[in-house]
Amino acid sequence: MVNVLIFSKGALENGRGGEISYIELALGLKKYFNVSIMDTNVLLGKELLTEAVIQKKLNGVNKIGRIYFASFKILNRVFTIPYPWEIIRLYKKIKKYDIIYTSLGNIKINILLIFFGLINRRIRFIIRYNKPLSSENLLSLYNIKIIFSILLFSIFKRNFYHHTISKHAKKYLDNFYNPNNVIHIIHGVELDNFKKNAIEVKSQEILNFIYVGYLDDIHKGLDVLIKAIINLLEENDDLPVFFEFCGAGPLKQKIRELEHEYPKYVKYHGYVDNINIVKFYEKSDVFLFTSRREPFGRVLIEALAAGLLVICSKTTGSIEILKGKDFAFFLHELDFNLIKEKIIEIYNIWLKDPDKYMKLRELAKDYAFQNYSVSQEILMFKDLIDRIGKNNV
Numbered sequence: 174m175v176n177v178l179i180f181s182k183g184a185l186e187n188g189r190g191g192e193i194s195y196i197e198l199a200l201g202l203k204k205y206f207n208v209s210i211m212d213t214n215v216l217l218g219k220e221l222l223t224e225a226v227i228q229k230k231l232n233g234v235n236k237i238g239r240i241y242f243a244s245f246k247i248l249n250r251v252f253t254i255p256y257p258w259e260i261i262r263l264y265k266k267i268k269k270y271d272i273i274y275t276s277l278g279n280i281k282i283n284i285l286l287i288f289f290g291l292i293n294r295r296i297r298f299i300i301r302y303n304k305p306l307s308s309e310n311l312l313s314l315y316n317i318k319i320i321f322s323i324l325l326f327s328i329f330k331r332n333f334y335h336h337t338i339s340k341h342a343k344k345y346l347d348n349f350y351n352p353n354n355v356i357h358i359i360h361g362v363e364l365d366n367f368k369k370n371a372i373e374v375k376s377q378e379i380l381n382f383i384y385v386g387y388l389d390d391i392h393k394g395l396d397v398l399i400k401a402i403i404n405l406l407e408e409n410d411d412l413p414v415f416f417e418f419c420g421a422g423p424l425k426q427k428i429r430e431l432e433h434e435y436p437k438y439v440k441y442h443g444y445v446d447n448i449n450i451v452k453f454y455e456k457s458d459v460f461l462f463t464s465r466r467e468p469f470g471r472v473l474i475e476a477l478a479a480g481l482l483v484i485c486s487k488t489t490g491s492i493e494i495l496k497g498k499d500f501a502f503f504l505h506e507l508d509f510n511l512i513k514e515k516i517i518e519i520y521n522i523w524l525k526d527p528d529k530y531m532k533l534r535e536l537a538k539d540y541a542f543q544n545y546s547v548s549q550e551i552l553m554f555k556d557l558i559d560r561i562g563k564n565n566v
Contacts, residue, residue, distance in 0.1 A: 174207050175562050178270040181212040182278045184239070188221030189387075190471040191276065191303060193447055196227070197363055198274070199234045201551035206558065209235040211266065215242050215253050219421060221444055237266060254281060268293050272558060274336075276301040283322045290332035297561050300326065301336045303360075305466045305489065306345055323349050330354070334561060338469045341489050356557055360469045361550030362541075366451045367478040369542055379413045380523050382516070383457040383481070385450060385472050386464075388422030394463035394486060394507050395424050399431055401512035406435055414438065414520065416461075419445040419453055454479035458534075459519055463507060464488050477541035480534040484515045494545075500537040 179202075181195045192212075199210045210231065228236070240263050242253040255263070267273050267289060277283065277300050286298055306323075307316050326333055327349040335350055337343040338360040346355045390396040402416055418428050421444040432439045445453060454460075460476035462485040469490040476483060477500070484502045485491045495501035502515045523530045 175272060175558060176207045176270045177202060177209070177272045177274065177558065178237075178267055179208065179210045180267070180273055180275040181210070182276060182282060183213060183215045183217060184220075185210075185212045185227050186220040186222050186224070187217050188444075188446065189217070192222070194303075194360065194471070196230050196234075197361075197547050198551070198554065200230070200232055201547060202554060202558075203234055204551075205555050209237045209270070211237050211239060213240045213242055213255075215244070219444075221421070221446070226446070253279075255285075260285060264289055264292075267296065270296065272297050272299060272561060274299045274301070276303055277319075277322060280318055280322055280325075283325055287325060287329045290329065294332065296332060297334065298332055299334045299336050299557070299561075301338070302342050302346065303338055303468060305468050306342055326350070334557070336557075339489055339493050341493060342468060358553045358557065359545060359550055360471060360474075361547035362471055362474040362478065362545055363447075363547045364478050364542060364545075366448060367475075368455070369538075379415050380459065380520055381415050381417065381457045382459045382461055383417045383419070383453060383476075384461045384463075385419045385445075385453070385475070388418070388420045388424040388428060390424060392465055392467075393422075394465050395422075395427075397507050397509050398461060398463045398512060399424075399427060401509035401516070402431065402435075402439070404509060405513045405516060406438055412520075414516070415440070417442065417453060417457065419443070419450060450475070451479070454481065457481055458523065459484060459516075461512075462486060462491060463504075463512070464491070465507060467491065470494065474541050474545045477537045477545075480538040482519055482530075482533055482537065484512065484519070498536070498540065500533040500540075 179195050179199045181192055183192060185192045185196065195210065199208050202208045240255060240259050242255050244251055244253045273296060290296060290298060306319055330350060333354070335346055335355045337346060337355065337357050340357050343355050343357040384398065387393050388395055416439045418441045428441045432441045442453065454476055458481060460481040460483045462470065462473060462483055464470065464486055467488040467490040470488070473483060473491060473494055482500050482502065483495065484504070485495060486504050486507045502519060504511045504515065
């Protein structure tokens with residue numbers, strides 16, 4: 174049987190979409206292969222998952238420890254580097270496996286993987302691309318690091334396969350790698366906790382909006398959303414709407430201030446884990462997605478699975494998932510006035526045409542369940558690993 178190691182370059186305790194997807198993938202592949210999971214001690218903020226919760230989610234998947242990094246700060250930037258003895262320990266761990274699945278990391282880690290592939294030609298690596306492949310500033314450090322890593326893997330390519338979660342990313346990477354080794358696999362979401370067929374009228378008296386995600390403006394555009402909500406509430410007295418926020422991040426205090434200023438209209442719940450978040454989705458009507466860039470958007474699928482309409486900015490991920498869908502209300506640009514207009518547009522549908530509103534919700538839910546279940550993702554990965562195994566004989 175094929176031995177598969179899933180290697181998270183951050184601590185599973187981070188509890189973000191990436192870490193959750195690693196856990197779900199390990200659990201799903203366990204039915205077909207010998208699967209283990211390993212992480213590092215790199216925390217990106219507050220610890221959101223405890224070790225006990227992680228073990229419960231893994232449900233018997235073998236966690237073989239973690240690799241330890243030193244961290245230091247220079248000019249307010251945090252840098253991490255593995256301890257030298259940890260590099261040796263990492264190689265001793267991975268050489269026991271046939272396939273290593275991980276994500277495109279920083280240049281140091283990418284060079285290590287290439288080195289391991291050179292000294293052990295048997296191992297095959299699958300590299301996941303789950304972040305944007307470019308930023309708006311062409312000469313940014315982010316862009317330079319991404320293109321350098323891609324060029325490195327294009328030179329030392331024998332042991333490597335590349336997994337994209339968007340068709341757009343595959344099309345881009347096909348320019349650098351053998352297209353047969355660039356595989357687009359959907360990013361499935363565990364939908365078992367959502368009610369598959371139930372579409373209920375949530376409220377005839379108030380329209381509920383929800384934001385779920387990291388609370389920042391640089392990536393998530395939250396300052397623009399806050400401004401839109403304030404402007405909407407100041408212009409419309411006693412509008413029957415309510416806004417809920419779930420998440421953590423640097424703009425947490427701004428959300429608390431918004432809640433304090435408008436307690437009748439705003440509620441902040443803090444971070445909510447991926448099991449309990451379902452009840453927040455299912456009591457809401459409209460999902461607010463204001464990311465400036467996003468290669469996929471796990472929260473979009475979760476919102477659709479709960480039958481929510483979506484107000485969304487145009488990102489690679491949102492366009493790929495929602496283009497041409499009547500239940501998606503796209504913003505031509507991330508502007509507070511446009512957000513406000515979309516809120517009013519959906520409000521008028523809800524108020525004046527409830528049949529249309531319910532039909533759109535049904536379409537949203539059906540679309541998520543038919544196209545983005547984690548079971549579909551697992552089967553696609555099984556096919557990929559089987560193919561790699563045959564090619565490696």
